[in-house]
Amino acid sequence: MTAAPSDLLCELLTQSLLAWRITGEACLVGGGAILISGGCRRVLVKPAPSDLPFRWLVAIDGRERPAISIVAVLRQVRETLDPGYATRRVRIGAFPLVPP
């Protein structure tokens, strides 16, 4: 059986903390929400209500921001927890679905 996106996102965030060398942890806190603690900051990522055109909501210091995909979640979490991270936003052109 395939793992749920929340479980996989939690694992990704755990691995991300390791990759970014941030001491902390990510854990599921119920309802598919994930609490990430790193440094002195805490970030709560939870599934967006189904009537919103987003997949996730990211709460930082009490303020919620939408994230359209896991890539956007990852960016917001890193910008919050990794002070040395200079956002290097990259857009890969949409991969053609079929060969030209």
Place this chain on the structure above:
Amino acid sequence: MIEVLILTGFLGSGKTTLLGRLLRQPEFSRTAVIVNEFGEIGLDHDLIEASEDSLIELQTGCLCCKIRSDLAATIHDLLRRRDEGAVVPFTRIVIETSGLADPAPVLQTLMTDAAIAERVVLRGVVTTVDAVNGTATLDREEISAKQAAVADRLLLTKTDLARPQTALMRRLKELNATAPVQIAQHGQIAPRDLLNGCLYDPLTRSLDVRSWLGAEPDAHEHHHGIDTYALVRSEPLRAVTLTLFLEAIAEHCGADLLRLKGIVNILESPERPAVIHGVQHVFHPPSWLPRWPSDDRRSRMIFITRDIPRGWIEALLAALDAEVAAVSRGMPI
């Protein structure tokens, strides 16, 4: 298409000797050479003797330090002169980097300059490693390790002075498990041996992906934080998943992604696999093979990274795959 071979290797590792001997071989006729030398006054180009149907261009300064436009301008100029008939109609460009150069910006230039990319194709990266001093150099000089890590082919030189030590072979395997290691005898190697296993096969005018990817790395080793690993997947990937995956890697890994190369089974194109190639935050537009090169239809991606845990790459792909699958099925989280 004009093929480009990048010849790199640390100072004194025998690049110029090798190149000089290659250029005397008929297989290397009609070759344009761009020699990049570090320092105000170049010398290496005087040491290279080419046949009359080859030509040598000199660039001074270090490619890794100077803006990449210098190299692009040199290639543009060569192509223009070729078109005008001012130089021999070369069919190959060899770029010999300075021994202190990071080869990644050279690769990026070939990928990012649209006018160059539509006329040239990367044949491969060959890195020379000195059998006498290689181990010490790899230990001491990080750029040397990087040169070895991004190679499609590693070439041991000065083996007439010292037999390749087990420690050196092990170190090279740690740095780049997928690149074959060959031995140059007195600075010589048969051109066909050097060129086999590179990405572009000029005889068939096709991409030789199997040789290019090499054997799957079987170990998880570290040196200067450099690591090589393969991601292998039996299930096809959605094109959107691959796009997001590459985007996240480029954004979060940047310069620590030394090289990524792979063949990918795309769900929407089951009969024609995609070939991907990235260097640091730059990705080449994917090429589509006309068919699978073998019965093995698994996606295989080779990562050469510095301080990027394999677990992060695997977790990223798994999470994106699940999310895109859920979205495509209209499922909530």
